[in-house]
Amino acid sequence: MDIYKRRPEKMPRILLIDDDRDLTAMLAEYLAGEGLGAFAVHDGQSGEAEALSGRYDLVVLDVMLPRLSGIEVLRRIRRSSDVPILLLTARGDDVDRISGLDLGADDYVPKPCSAGELVARMRAILRRVSTSGDAGPGGPIVAGPLTLLPGKRRAEWHGAALDLTGTEFSLLEELARHAGHIVSKEQLSLEALGRALTAYDRRIDVHISSIRQKLGPRADGQPWILGIRGQGYQLACE
Numbered sequence: 001m002d003i004y005k006r007r008p009e010k011m012p013r014i015l016l017i018d019d020d021r022d023l024t025a026m027l028a029e030y031l032a033g034e035g036l037g038a039f040a041v042h043d044g045q046s047g048e049a050e051a052l053s054g055r056y057d058l059v060v061l062d063v064m065l066p067r068l069s070g071i072e073v074l075r076r077i078r079r080s081s082d083v084p085i086l087l088l089t090a091r092g093d094d095v096d097r098i099s100g101l102d103l104g105a106d107d108y109v110p111k112p113c114s115a116g117e118l119v120a121r122m123r124a125i126l127r128r129v130s131t132s133g134d135a136g137p138g139g140p141i142v143a144g145p146l147t148l149l150p151g152k153r154r155a156e157w158h159g160a161a162l163d164l165t166g167t168e169f170s171l172l173e174e175l176a177r178h179a180g181h182i183v184s185k186e187q188l189s190l191e192a193l194g195r196a197l198t199a200y201d202r203r204i205d206v207h208i209s210s211i212r213q214k215l216g217p218r219a220d221g222q223p224w225i226l227g228i229r230g231q232g233y234q235l236a237c238e
Contacts, residue, residue, distance in 0.1 A: 011036065012035075012036050012037065013037050013056045013058075014031060014037065014038045014058050014059075014122065015039055015040075015041070015050055015056040015058070015060065016028065016038055016039070016040040017041055017042075017044070017046075017047030017050075017051070017059065017060065017061045017062060017070070017073065018040070018061075018065070018088065019042045019064070021040075021042060024040040026115070027115060028040060034119050036119070039055075039056070042066075043067040043068065044067045044072065044073045045068050047068075048073045048077060051077045051085075052081055057083075057084070057129075058083070058085075058125055058126060059083055059086070061073060061105075063087060063089050063090065063096045070088075070100075071096065071100060071103065074103050074104065074105055078103055078165075082104075084129050085104070085105045085165075086105070086118075086121055086122060087101075087105040087109070088108070088111050089108050089110055090111060097110075098202065098206055101202075101206040101207060101210070102210060104165045106165055106167040107124075107125060107167060109121055124195065125166060127194065128166050128169075128194070129153055129166040129169075141173065141177060143176040143179035144179070144224075144236065144237050144238045148172065148176055150173055153169055155172065157215060162214060164214070165207075167192070167193065167203075167207055168211050170193070171188060171192045171207055172211055172235075173192070174187070174188055175225065175233060175234070175235040178235070179237050181234060182228050182232050182233070182234045183232050185204050185233070188204050189201070189204060192204075204233075208225055208233055211225060212224065218236060222236075224236050
């Protein structure tokens, strides 16, 4: 394990889990210049332990790792932690991307990628999960049995805590703010993911599928989040 930079106490803490030591050293130096503290481990087992330590604001996880695959590390982390996870996948490998999103990754970046693109994705995730008081736009959002507290990034379903990843929360928040109305995938991508929708991008569909499973069906057997072909998604009010 390598600690690359000491950081101020309030500097966001990034865990890099990747067996490419040259890459993580380069990234850590770049991140330090961007005001982000970096710590790196180089195998899956060490990565799992570090990610579950509670010391990090975001985890960057490579799919291809020794000792334990990135997908298995992701699965184990999600059993007990909602720390944001950005997945690094081989370019064009749809199976790993979809599996990672299914298991609760917040986003993915195909490798090779530029350090600038990676930092932009990190900042987008950190912005989505940053906390503030429950005032103004961060106040409670109620849509049927759903209650969201955006300022605390907390969700309740029928009065019980609802376990969501950061990206799932952001998508559900956008749908809840427009409950009963169709929200286009373009709007969801811009408002919840912080970027424009691109052709053949299935991130939103995969995340919505995961949220549907967590909400369960309505009394009539239909999902709470309806897909309107060619238009977008709609959260049912009751």
